[in-house]
Amino acid sequence: MALTGIKGFNDILPGEVRKWQHVEATARRVFEIYGFAEIRVPVLEKTELFARSIGDATDIVEKEMYSFTDKGGNAITLRPEGTAGVIRSFIEHKLHVADSVAKLYYLGPMFRYERPQKGRYRQFHQIGVEVAGVSDPKVDAQVLTMLCHFFAELGLTEPRLQINSLGCHDCRPDYRRKLQDFLRERLDALCDDCKRRYETNPLRALDCKSTGCKEATVGAPSVLDNLCAGCDDHFTRTRNYLDSAGTAYEINPRMVRGLDYYTRTTFELVTERLGSQSAVAAGGRYDRLIEELGGPDYPGIGFALGVERVVLLLDDEGYGNRPDLFIAFHGEPAGNEAFRLMSRLQRSGVSVEIDYEGKSLKSQMRRADKFKARYTLIIGEDELTRGAAAIKDMDRGIQGEVALDPERIAAVLRSGIEPTAGEGGQP
């Protein structure tokens, strides 16, 4: 048996890569409109970084990280998400000194040891953004607007934006206690997972899919009714700015997060089209994280989107690239001329395909058709002696003649064929 790849680690083959490039290029283009700059950080970080940022009681840190000891005895981990590394870099290089606002984006592979499914792999890719240094809700609304803008640019209008506020370190503990009080009498109705999490993370019950938990949490106190004055004001203003920007959203007071660092605004972009992998992008505010990791007392907000999931939402159409010209030839001398022309034309920016083996003319024409070449140049022996060859517009099926000269050929490719009398293609 031949060697195979690792489970959950996928090859992205040439046909698919075009979609990826489109997604990445769109992200870069849109994000730069909003003033974001790319940052590239390593794939490996010290294990401690993730334990401290994501939270060591979370599932990600507890059982999904690719952690190991390197030859120097250091505990290191393949990044399971992007925020921690970006923030670490922000702090380490004191980026806040150069500018009190940092607007960064990144893209690349992330790693989590999960059971693979469609839209969920062990090596997966995220495009993410982080803003450090602004607590004003304008930036919350701007980040969300940019995220929706990005999806709109891809022609994806179906994912819906859901927002919520998780409160801050002042009001969340109170809410949590309140919710625990509410759940205490209904503990029996909860699923085993939520029973287990009752102490550690009772909020999860709000988001649980089991019918028992759904019923038990009907009438549960809502986070949004229990925000402190500051958080409540922040959420209201965020919504006002979203309205002002024309960004559509819905409020989902049951949305919770799996990473511990989130505060205040949280959000998800959800789709119906990916089965249980419904979140295609998600993020939120993390006002304490930077300080907790040893940086300045800076607020932050960011999101990450799953590239695999976005690619899955894209249609297959329209990702082919058509060569400008296919050169068909007959005989060795014509082959040499074809090669010479191809080289010159390619150097001047024209994309040219050729049949390297010089098969039959029919075979070469078929290949030109398969490549969807716009034009085909046909060089035979008499064309060679005449110094001019037939050039065919493959879409229109008409044929003309052109001198065997790179510049004349390029000119025809630009302005089209003028059919020569007497000769010419049949439809």
Add this chain to the structure above:
RNA sequence: GUGGCUGUGGUGAAGCGGUUAACACAAACGACUGUGACUCGUUCAUCCGUGGGUUCGAAUCCCAUCAGCCACCCCA
């Protein structure tokens, strides 16, 4: 990590104990007498994810293993 389903050529698939392992698409070549898309012809799985077992005989039954999918879990 838990539960369920699936695994036949590049793709979609038929076959369900004894067949030359159908068929369609794709692909390669050829015919239509130097030029693609239509039509026609030829070729294309010594082999049925892998390893073992049962049997006179297995792609078809059993076991294991690997992989994929779906749901849970979690999350982007």
